[in-house]
Amino acid sequence: MRTFNTMISLTILVFFLSTGLKAQELLVKNVHILTLDDTSVKKDQTIHIKDGLIIDFYPKSNIPVGLRELVSIDGMGGYVFPGLAEMHSHIPTTDTNDFSYIEDVMWLYLANGILNVRGMIGHPSHLELKKRIEIGEITGPRIFAAGPSLNGSSVESPEIGAKMVKEQHQAGFDHLKLHPGLDMPRFLAIANTAKEVGIKFGGHVSLDVGLENSLNNGYHSVEHIDGYIEALIVDKSRLDPQIAGPFSMLLVQEADLSKLPQLVQLTLDTKAWIAPTLTLFERFFGYIPADEFRLEEDMKYMPGIQVQQWVNQKKLLENQGVLKEENVKPYLEFRQMLLKTLYDADVPILLSSDSPQVFNVPGFSIHNEIKSMHDAGMRPLDILRSGSRNVARYFDQEGDFGVLEKNASADFVLLRGNPLEDLNQLRNISGVMLRGQWINQEKLQSELNRIEKKNIRK
CATH class of the missing domain: 3.20.20 (TIM Barrel)
Structure with missing residues (x-):
């Protein structure tokens, strides 16, 4: 019976790895974790993922019995970091x-x-x-x-600048992008309205505004x-x-x-x-x-x-x-x-x-x-x-992603070497975990091959 269950798990795993489909719950085994809290390495770990979130971390020798039949990915001694x-x-x-x-x-x-x-x-x-x-x-x-550019040409007046900020905020943009050509009245209308509605802004620094005014007014x-x-x-x-x-x-x-x-x-x-x-x-x-x-x-x-x-x-x-x-x-x-x-x-x-x-x-x-x-x-x-x-x-979302912690989004990259020792290891990717979806190196390479073929110079 155990052999049958193992065969089923392996079949699921092969399908999962080859398609990049999202599993509801899985383990990533045999990895070394770089939390980036410091330069230390957590050796020989297993990461438990469920519904797109990191549930917990376990030493390789201490995986809970109830989890051992889950779909698993063998990290083969690679290094995991938050991407x-x-x-x-x-x-x-x-x-x-x-x-x-x-x-x-x-x-x-x-x-x-x-x-x-x-x-x-x-x-x-x-x-x-x-x-x-x-x-x-x-x-x-x-x-x-970010929303469409706010610049000396697109913002014809302070009133139009304030209106554009409100429209971009209401449309659902996360940020405002400022380009050159703004004078102080138009810049202040943008900056004050952005702070009023609660949207972040930044970008280039207009000459007529200058760095100090940009910083002092909320860049x-x-x-x-x-x-x-x-x-x-x-x-x-x-x-x-x-x-x-x-x-x-x-x-x-x-x-x-x-x-x-x-x-x-x-x-x-x-x-x-x-x-x-x-x-x-x-x-x-x-x-x-x-x-x-x-x-x-x-x-x-x-x-x-x-x-x-x-x-x-x-x-x-x-x-x-x-x-x-x-x-x-x-x-x-x-x-x-x-x-x-x-x-x-x-x-x-x-x-x-x-x-x-x-x-x-x-x-x-x-x-x-x-x-x-x-x-x-x-x-x-x-x-x-x-x-x-x-x-x-x-983006005021500390702990939600960009970290390897319990309850954070399951986002990380698996590398073949330690990038803290050699930044060139960042190019040696074995796969990425994207909000709980595993995409292996073969899939990533196949997409690169497709894009290269699409752009062959004729």
Whole structure:
């Protein structure tokens, strides 16, 4: 009888592993757990999952008798951690019922261990995407959707700004994204209305507003570490884009660093978060030429027309002479210094690369970002926290996800090695658990193969 039961369990397990279907209750055995509370490892553990939640953890030798016949997954001595995030995504949009390209992007994220995504260029289709993922029609990371851009062109007056904030809040967006071009009256209308209705906001820093006004009036996240260089420039007439270049990159030698401690303290005092996107600037605004990036292995997962658009965007700056190494290298080093200074002061950081964006392939770009964060001086433990528990903290959902704890969402990634010892292990994924749904490496690879084949250059 026991042999028969074992055969049934194995049959269920094979079906479960091959389809990615969600089991109501299961065990993940023989894993080492990284809670990220510190750098310690809980060796030889079993994780009990039921109805999408983590129920408990057991030592390998002490699994309760009543659970031993459950469907189980053998982690084969791998390392489990809470997964990664992309907190600055440009999720593709659709005006039809065709979500196929968006679904491809979701699989690119999942195949790279990304379980949470904050969209930062909003569209109504993102609300539909979020709904379809929540009910299981589409497989994808947990989505937090910002609304359509609030900028100098879209916000024609303070009254329109306040109206747009209310409409986006009522529509169900989770966040507001601000772009440049706002003056103080329009910015204040947005900020005050957002605080009134209770929706988080952040983004780029408009020149006429400035970093200090943005922080003092409620910016929840500063994207791209924007506004800091501009706040350090004494002669504001130099901030003319024709002089300063993109993101004021040509002015780093003029920055008054004696003002930086005050700005860092203000960032702390106002409880703002930083979304660095280091890799975007290294690739889009870096001195490595477009023709080198276009040949990278990851580009095979993107439509050819998209890669060509990225080439054209970067070559435009190259042809203008903006991206010379003598211009760009000091700027990139300055950005790393800014991140390290903010990090050392305990300003909270969000893992974010900005994808899909110029030569930032969804999912894969996060690994480039992680390397850049590490090169800037961040510890592996804090980098992993920036893509897990920090995301839940940011959205006031601490303990609900992004952690390996009882009653938290069953979200985690199984790796073949310990990423706290070697961040390159983050690429060695054996499978992901997505709100109680196990997706094995074979399924993830099959989706990558499908997307690659779809985008073969003809």
